[in-house]
């Protein structure tokens with residue numbers, strides 16, 4: 654059985670719908686999980702949460718979800734210059750203003766991590782641990798260039814051992830590394846990729862005793878519709894350009910989330 658792991662949807666409804674229909678076409682996907690950051694940057698926060706709830710797709714809290722859900726002072730995002738900071742604040746304020754009480758409650762109730770045991774909890778493993786950023790904080794960025802010591806420290810915090818998988822998102826950059834027999838998988842982003850490819854990204858993961866499969870999938874979606882909706886909203890137009898170019902539009906809109 655394969656798991657479909659979808660992360661960082663960021664209120665991009667056309668991207669989510671395209672990914673879900675791609676997953677539904679696959680007969681070998683047994684379950685779908687989201688890895689958080691359901692809202693922010695695009696104008697469909699309530700619709701995205703509604704689609705996931707209607708489809709019964711469980712998942713973990715991203716930094717955006719837990720900060721909106723708890724009414725925190727900012728989204729926990731990192732930015733590299735004053736313009737990024739300004740855009741980040743606009744997105745966060747817009748999102749807090751537009752989420753329904755029901756959506757906020759739903760975001761606040763998301764768990765921090767989910768453990769999957771494909772062989773069943775009556776056996777020791779293998780284990781798949783789902784978090785948004787890292788097993789310690791959902792705001793911490795786990796990039797591919799982190800040293801092996803960092804990966805092993807995080808695996809230790811998660812209770813992961815050789816043969817297990819730790820899956821997460823948050824950086825919007827997909828990658829897969831194996832350290833100490835543990836598979837570390839960043840799923841990339843459904844609704845706001847940052848690797849220069851505008852298509853929605855997700856992962857198909859298969860974990861069995863002794864074998865692990867990771868497939869990165871990219872799906873075309875109606876990016877023009879998403880861009881149009883952003884421009885029609887009070888969100889900054891820069892967010893539309895960001896979607897079209899997969900995060901490579903300019904140097905001033907690439908704040909992390």
Ligand SMILES: [Fe+2]
Pocket residue numbers: 661663690715823824825910
């Ligand atoms: Fe994100």
